[in-house]
Amino acid sequence: MHLIEFSHVYKNYDKNYILRDLNFTVDKGEFIFITGPSGAGKTTTLRMLTAVEKPTHGAIRFMDAALQDLKPKDIPFLRRKIGFVFQDFKLLPDKTVFQNVALGLEVSGIFGSIITKNVSEILKSVELYTKKNEFPTALSGGEQQRVAIARALVQNPQVLLADEPTGNLDEDTSKIIMDIIKSFNNKGTTVMLATHNKNLINMGRARVIDITKS
Ligand SMILES: Nc1ncnc2c1ncn2[C@@H]1O[C@H](COP(=O)(O)OP(=O)(O)OP(=O)(O)O)[C@@H](O)[C@H]1O
Ligand SMILES: [Mg+2]
Structure with a gap:
């Protein structure tokens, strides 16, 4: 069974x-x-x-859920299975790097030593553990995006x-972000x-779905 399946999906707002x-x-x-x-959508x-x-x-199926029929009460369960990274990072400015990454776990009811362990591990894997007590404003754009990736994957x-995770980043920093995303994909x-961004697609060497052809 496929993890995700879009079947004859149409979408309009107006x-x-x-x-x-x-x-x-x-x-x-x-x-992908x-x-x-x-x-384009x-x-x-x-x-x-x-x-x-x-x-x-x-119809859109994700694992065993038919998303077009999903009840509001089931949405939090769905969202826990999905990590999301945005172009503009969306970190909370009044929380430290550690707190930003920990927040998602706390919302899921996880506390204490498990938080410390999991957040520390993921921050090490994006090479930001030494900046765990900094606030987002003290970080470069690439570093902020690495925190956002850690938050999404913890x-x-x-x-x-x-x-568009590299939309606000220069070419060298984009490559670092792509390498990190690739490394998690390899795991x-x-x-x-x-x-x-065609450069990004060429960097990734992966399957491409062009939605303008839908
Ligand atoms: N909530 C909404 N209400 C009405 N129209 C919307 C809404 N969200 C998106 N649209 C419209 O739907 C179209 C597709 O938007 P979408 O943001 O998915 O495009 P995109 O491919 O992500 O574009 P971009 O590369 O600029 O991010 C656009 O014309 C947009 O104006
Ligand atoms: Mg968009």
């Missing part, structure tokens, strides 16, 4: 359809790019996977969704990365 008959599957452990020009595609948006028609989600995390 009378114009953004997505028409979008079909694709993603298997566990895969790395979602591409298409600005306004890349963010919308990822938002439908987190059930922020519903498809207008069609709960060991089934899939990492990254929406088993499924990745869906939305971007219109």
Whole structure:
């Protein structure tokens, strides 16, 4: 069974359809790019996977859940299986690096020594453990994005969704971020990365889903 399956997905906000008959599957452990020009519906595609948006028609399956039929009470369970990284990092400015990463675990009801252990481990893997007590404003853009990746992955989600994760970063820093995302993918995390940046896609050497062709 595929991890993710979009079947005949249509989406409109007003009378114009953004997505028409979008079909694709993603298997566990895969790395895929979602591409298409600005306004094509890349963010919308990822938002439908987190059930922020519903498809207008069609079916989206994630593991054993049919997302178009998901009840509001089931949404928190879905979201725990998904890590999300944004273009603009979205770190909380009044919390330290450690606290930003710990927050997701606390929301899931995990506290104490398990938090310390898991947050420390993931911060070491993005090489930011020494900055654990800094606030986001003291970090570079690339460092902030590494914290955001750590925050997304600390709960060991089934899939990492990254929406233009290097859009605010220079080319060298983008490569560092891509290498980190790739390294987690090599350890088993499924990745869906939305971007219109062809350089990034060439860097990734992975399957590309062009949603403008839907
Ligand atoms: N909540 C919303 N209400 C109405 N229209 C929306 C909403 N969200 C997105 N849209 C419209 O849907 C279209 C697709 O938007 P989306 O953000 O998914 O594109 P994108 O491919 O991610 O673009 P970009 O590369 O600029 O991030 C756009 O025309 C946008 O204006
Ligand atoms: Mg977008």
